[in-house]
Amino acid sequence: MHDGSGRVVVQNLTKTFGPVVAVQNLSFTVEPGSVTGFLGPNGAGKTTTLRMLLGLVTPTAGHATINGQPFHNLGNPGRVVGAVLEAQSFHPNRTARNHLLVYAAAIGAPDQRVEEVLHLVGLAEAADRGAGGFSMGMRQRLALATALLGDPQVLVLDEPANGLDPEGIVWLRTFMQNFARTGRTVLVSSHQLAEIEQTVEQVVILSRGQAMYYGPLEQLRKSQQGRVTVRPSDPQRLITALQEAGHTSIEHLPEGMLAVTGVEPEQVGDVALAAGVAIYGMQSQHADLERIFFQLTSGQFAGARYLQPPPPPGWEQQQQWQRPQDGGQR
Ligand SMILES: Nc1ncnc2c1ncn2[C@@H]1O[C@H](COP(=O)(O)OP(=O)(O)OP(=O)(O)O)[C@@H](O)[C@H]1O
Ligand SMILES: [Mg+2]
DSSP states (O other): OOOOOOOEEEEEEEEEETTEEEEEEEEEEEOTTSEEEEEOOTTSSHHHHHHHHTTSSOOSEEEEEETTBOGGGSSSGGGTEEEEOSSOOOOTTSBHHHHHHHHHHHHTOOHHHHHHHHHHTTOGGGTTSBGGGOOHHHHHHHHHHHHHTTOOSEEEEESTTTTOOHHHHHHHHHHHHHHHHTTOEEEEEESOHHHHTTTOSEEEEEETTEEEEEEEHHHHHHHOOOEEEEEESOHHHHHHHHHHTTOOOEEEOSTTOEEEETOOHHHHHHHHHHHTOOEEEEEEEOOOHHHHHHHHHSTTOOHHHHOOOOOOTTTTTOTTOOOOOTTOOO
16 A cells, blocks of 8 residues: 655656657656645646656656555545646536536545535535536636545646636645645646746756756755856956956857856956956846746756756655756657
């Protein structure tokens, strides 16, 4: 039987569809007690990974476990893990309540639980309407209600904010945080960092089926230094002067501009003045998460060159963690 830990482990998971490598040697662990974001652009392999975790797709290699067991060994999985995947479909003529009653019976949950989850997701008033006439946001809420029927320990949500109105998004955020706060596990995917930035504590960032970063969001934020862009009268003279002053992280930008990482504008100004270089413009840029996310996931950037991913907590025991490889191919 499963170990009741609430832990999700993905180990060396790979999935190929013909020539397409959807997921490549992916490893990460999701611990209970906080919300973990599973981030990556369209086609990064998020849904494929979650489907492998839920036993809906067979891995080409590696394995994924919930509570120490593959999904198929969980006994009554609806009691352990609740999932909302993309493109959920419901019997169009069945009311929301009837839909939930059928699923509750299938996993042995009492009928009373149906009323609870209808209230929980805000569908109580629409409970006797046919699900076929539901809006996208209402369908998302019904899918979530279905996932919650078994009062699961682990919640796996694939882009659950799609179709939700602003109020629904705020509600979902609070719901996920409260759920995790009770010591349970939430793994939630998104292709937009901004959408889950305020909700998650841990992130797994995926690009082309590979993990580019895995760890606390806060650590990712701190790992990135700001930079100063400057337009000097003589770029080469300023570079030499900056290097002599110990500022060696300098990058050429178009139109004679330079980007200097890890300095304050005053330092660049002082060095330029001492070197007799005129400054025609200068700007201080802070590393924002959106830019980090873009750098990590856009094809032109090899993430490992720009960011040393900090090892996950307890990584000494987790030999499955691997640094992303430069220029990883699909
Ligand atoms: N059944 C399939 N047959 C062939 N290719 C597939 C299949 N499922 C997924 N893929 C391919 O695997 C890659 C990863 O797809 P996946 O749906 O996992 O990405 P995703 O990160 O969920 O993207 P999105 O943000 O668009 O939902 C894509 O190139 C996709 O075309
Ligand atoms: Mg997807």
